């Protein structure tokens with residue numbers, strides 16, 4: 001167990017950092033900060049898990065800046081610290097926190113995929129001390145020889161599990177190889193320490209790491225009231241959504257859908273009801289996504305409707321209501337989605353609409369939360385279906401609520417909805433509604449699960 005420090009001042013941080021924290025009204029470290037900071041300040045590599053909204057960004061930024069303030073750079077030319085994040089939105093947020101802490105003491109560059117490469121070359125020529133980047137674009141710059149990492153002192157992987165889920169393992173290894181020397185300190189943050197690929201990567205990148213596990217991903221969000229409701233079909237889900245938005249108290253809300261087209265359809269629909277809404281999904285240009293996220297963070301929209309693009313890491317303090325219009329396919333994603341509310345001790349509500357197509361995903365979330373979930377109902381809007389049913393000719397194996405014998409478009413039993421495959425038949429998303437199970441057919445444009 002690490003030493004216990006009551007306030008940020010007790011860590012012996014540089015006065016410039018203490019002042020920046022004071023300025024932001026931050027005095028008491030959170031648990032992950034309490035435990036991770038002494039380890040990092042002592043120079044160890046770190047493998048840490050922390051639930052979303054726990055304050056993990058400062059847990060690595062503060063000791064990283066402290067190290068940079070207290071020691072001379074290994075190289076004048078190369079960046080001293082590199083922070084990698086899975087999504088552009090998260091990287092932008094880390095960058096903003098870094099700017100607020102480092103003020104004008106360090107030159108910081110933000111290198112994101114989808115943004116102008118030449119502008120980034122110019123930024124790199126100014127020899128930044130710290131780079132915040134998404135891994136794909138950073139690897140592109142290594143390939144283009146626009147930067148070297150021989151002098152890198154700190155490599156920080158934020159949401160490493162997510163980066164690996166997104167297929168960035170080759171880029172991470174490429175970056176590691178480019179900065180492979182004994183004086184590098186490496187910090188890896190992950191939602192859970194149970195992620196096999198993350199552990200393999202940790203074995204390659206980290207040198208005798210200390211481990212800190214705070215509230216593993218399946219830990220309950222204490223401050224978030226979680227509700228689940230049956231939604232029989234699209235119209236029913238929309239009626240539930242209308243009721244929730246009209247009756248739940250909230251400052252801002254995020255609605256998650258399974259497909260990109262639904263984000264736009266629902267945004268339009270709610271706008272007609274007088275709400276300020278925006279849709280956000282991976283088909284949009286980066287500039288458009290940035291504009292929407294900034295506007296939402298500034299409160300210009302009341303409701304954001306999105307696929308999983310926005311589900312991780314974003315720090316949106318005004319969001320007190322999260323609605324899963326469709327269940328996410330993976331339970332970890334559920335935890336991250338609902339973590340968009342109840343940030344830093346604020347309370348929030350998360351309501352999930354469970355349709356026939358969401359049933360398997362719902363059961364996985366229930367198992368993940370390690371408790372039996374009671375379904376809530378809204379008077380006059382009760383759901384009627386009871387778990388999954390076979391399409392036709394029940395074989396006796398597919399009892400309601402059972403996990404087997406789900407016929408998909410009459411082509412025989414689906415392998416298992418528990419592991420959605422990219423090759424699964426069109427419309428069988430496990431996270432949206434569809435007509436394949438004989439329930440009310442839905443009129444949606446080609447459902448396309450978010451890939452970002």
Ligand code: AMP
Pocket residue numbers: 026027028029030033052053054055056057058313314315343344
């Ligand atoms: P993170 O988990 O890094 O995304 O942080 C979530 C939110 O907690 C951000 O708004 C931080 O500014 C805030 N936060 C981080 N550390 C503290 C702290 N020690 N006291 C209060 N708020 C904090």
